Amino acid sequence: MISLDMFEHVSLMTLDSLQKCVFSHNSNCQEKMSDYISAIIELSALVVRRQYRLHHYIDFIYYLTEDGRRFRQACDTVHHFTTEVIQERRQELCRQGAEAWLKSKQDKTLDFIDVLLLARDEDGKELTDEDIRAEADTFMFEGHDTTSSGLSWMLFNMAKYPEYQEKCREEIQEVLKGREVEELEWDDLTQLPFTTMCIKESLRQFPPVTLISRRCTEDIKLPDGRIIPKGIICLVSIYGTHYNPTVWPDSKVYNPYRFDPDTPQQRSPLAFVPFSAGPRNCIGQSFAMAEMRVVVALTLLRSRRGQGPAQRELPLPLSPEGIGYAPQSPGSDPGGPVDSVEQTVGCRRRPLRQGPASWGSDSALWGPDPDP
Ligand code: HEM
Secondary structure, eight states: OOOOOHHHHHHHHHHHHHHHHHHOOOOOTTTSOOHHHHHHHHHHHHHHHHHTOGGGGSHHHHTTSHHHHHHHHHHHHHHHHHHHHHHHHHHHHHHHOHHHHHHHTTTSOOOHHHHHHHOBOTTSOBOOHHHHHHHHHHHHHHHHHHHHHHHHHHHHHHHHOHHHHHHHHHHHHHHTTTOSSOOOOGGGGGGOHHHHHHHHHHHHHSOSEEEEEEEESSOEEOTTSOEEOTTOEEEEEHHHHTTOTTTSTTTTSOOGGGGOTTSOOOSOGGGOOTTOOSTTSOTTHHHHHHHHHHHHHHHHHHOOOOOOHHHHTOOOSSOHHHHOOOOOOTTOOOHHHHHTEEEEEEEEOOOOOSSOOOOTTOGGGTSSOSOO
16 A cells, blocks of 8 residues: 555646647656646745735735745746747648648647637637637646646545445446456546546535635625625635535535435535536536546546545544535525626635645745745
8 A cells, every 4th residue: 555645646637638638738747847837836836825925915015025036937937838839839820721720630639729729709800829828828727726626635535435436446347348448438428427426525525616706796685685785795605505504414424425316406506516607607617527537437447545544634624614604595596696796716725735745846835934
């Protein structure tokens, strides 16, 4: 039995797969760290750390600090990589013309940059390089930390509940029965109902994004008659919603059967919102669910998870009672509040660690604060 902290490995895997899907780039970062991947990891950590220092909110002060300088440098590295890919690809597109270019890709999968280069708005206007860069960078950031948090907690639950782990393993073995290569096809993903139930229950118990905020664009009447006035910014606790005892009995218990598709559910579709809801919900949720199913299935197929001593002591990371939630009764109207809001910010959570983790050579980012 080998004991290891999964989170770093899983994060590198999600970065690896995103870089492949967004840029068609084989980063191989699970074997060897690249400047681009190190910069993304560093930026993700710096953004979180900046939130905890009031004086760092002022750009002028922030960019004078060590963190601010590192932030600028890492941004340059990320922008440089993305710009180079976009420019090369656009030159090739201009040289060949759209039709020939598309034809040359017929047997290949279009990546995210290809899709954006070909995109046109209602007036037939294309996206600028700057627009494409912003979209690609957003996907890299939104897509890696969230999925790796979701996957790490899922693997944690598999280790904690060996009976569920075994049931998932049997399910995937059944899907792959008689095949020579242990690879999943797209259609196989619908043949993993129990694994999907386990992933969903894990996302309920440990939602990677715990909190979102919305500004009300009209007065909102709550079920108890109270009104949230137009213009108010509300924090919506995804974590609290997932522990609402009215909707989720024994909410602290990991029970995948809550998501059994064969049992009719009385609860509102807004009782389970790991990917948020409404017009600004997660655009990558199908990608994330597909990736999680593939990773969980192949990981369980190739290895068995058990609990290390540290894991056995791990408490629930947040107390649902401590952060409050809006009571939501089963069947409550999902329409109004979500449509009457606009997006402000989100926040996400990583699995609890027993000590400072080391990210390659840069443990300082997770360890003691060098720039208080
Ligand atoms: C388990 C994995 C994931 C979770 C739990 C998650 C969760 C979320 C949540 C809660 C939001 C909404 C934030 C808000 O309402 O303020 C969001 C937005 C977003 N997510 Fe995800 N996400 C995941 C994976 C991904 C992936 C893989 C991608 C891209 C490949 C992605 C791209 C985005 C983008 C671009 C937005 C912003 C959408 C907008 O503002 O219109 N996410 N995500």
